[in-house]
Amino acid sequence: MSNVPANIRACLFDMDGTILNTEDIYTEASSELLAKYGKGPMTWDVKIKLQGRPGPEATKIMIQEYDLPITPQEFIAESIKVQENKWARTKFLPGALELLKYLKENEIPIALGTSSNSINYQRKTQHLKEGFELFGDHIVTGDDERIPPGKGKPNPHIWFTCLDSLNTERQLKGLDSIKIEECLIFEDGIPGVISGQNANAYVIWIPDPNALEILAGKEHEIIGDKGEIISSLHHFDKTKFSL
Template identity: 50%
Template sequence: MTNSNSIRKNIKACLFDMDGLLLNTEDIYTITANEALKKYGKGPFTWDVKMRMQGLPGPEAGAVAVKHYDLPCTVQEYMDLNAQLQNDYWGKSAFLPGAKELIQYLKSKNIPIALCTSSDKSKLNKKTDHLKDVFELFDVIVTGDDSRIPKGKGKPFPDVWIAGLAELNEKFNTSITSDECLVFEDGKIGVTSGMSFGAFVIWVPHPESYGVLGDTDAFLNGKGELVKSLELFDATQFGL
């Protein structure tokens, strides 16, 4: 837990990752990755590998898996196989504890909120079509295939957050700066991108990932706070 003296009170906007933070889709990724690896006689898909892939755009994440497991296929072939397997699961995606309630709370307080995900627009729609009533609460949604994010500049680069904040400012005619934002993330790569963006990061790791997180206080370095669930996040300590 970060020292309370570093907690920011001037928060004016909140920006969210999606997979593994709001939705249980990281668990779906694990299931389908294991199914794909099994077809090549490889696996299992372990958290040390998953940690390196969380938050990366699809091609970069696929490249990690192909190289680590020495798969006899191209990155595109691996991605295509995963996509076929995932299509059977996206309709089962569901909110993680506290996620829906936090979004609704921030909306009720008129806090600008943006969804900034590495998923492309097509995959976002597949994951959220049955959850539209909540996702429509977001003021801004930026996906990994957004034209404002240059090729090769997905997470851990901050470009997706920069695009999200710029659109919020345009929509509300405001001049909110990155240090007036909270970024919510579950993966280390996403936390790195949020800190690089200049926001204070609320880090909510997957319960099964703790064994490979390392020294979380040193990693955050006063630029964020680790919470075990969005249910436990206290918005009031940030003046929200």
């Protein structure tokens, strides 16, 4: 790739479907809820529109796509009930924990930017502290007050907030600031990929194989020269970015 950045100094990560298997659990829970109304199951042509979007936005899309006879508030409340006993099954996707540990050991700053709200973040990660403690204080959730209302993914604000968190710590240590152009952003969903591109970072896209089937080759138009596609974090080439 001609536009591969030469000097990567930080890595910013999405969570759901990028480092955790939560997208599979979301699909399972959504199908259960849809069945209650004689709808579904959740299919990837719809799911691809939801990935990475803030909860309220994703909820509106679900109700519209499946013509559900409930309000967004009712949908969210029912979703929480269906999901709450499933989050204990979350686990790191192949290569994710190993990469996070490697970056931390090599003193490469990392931050997490997830559209999940703080309550869901805790439910998904409380049994995975070994990995998420590596992010330190640099975790930004979808309901973070530092993100303006209506500015979730595909807007770039969550990544700027992640980087600001890292740079604030660096300034306290007397270190220079990192620019967004010096960051890799790891994402699995299209809204997240676009948000990373809108931030002017280089994006490592790890799409689900089911999403690739739906996209049917259009994924290369989406990523363009502002990033690249890999099948798993296990296959991420650290040497390519001198990490």
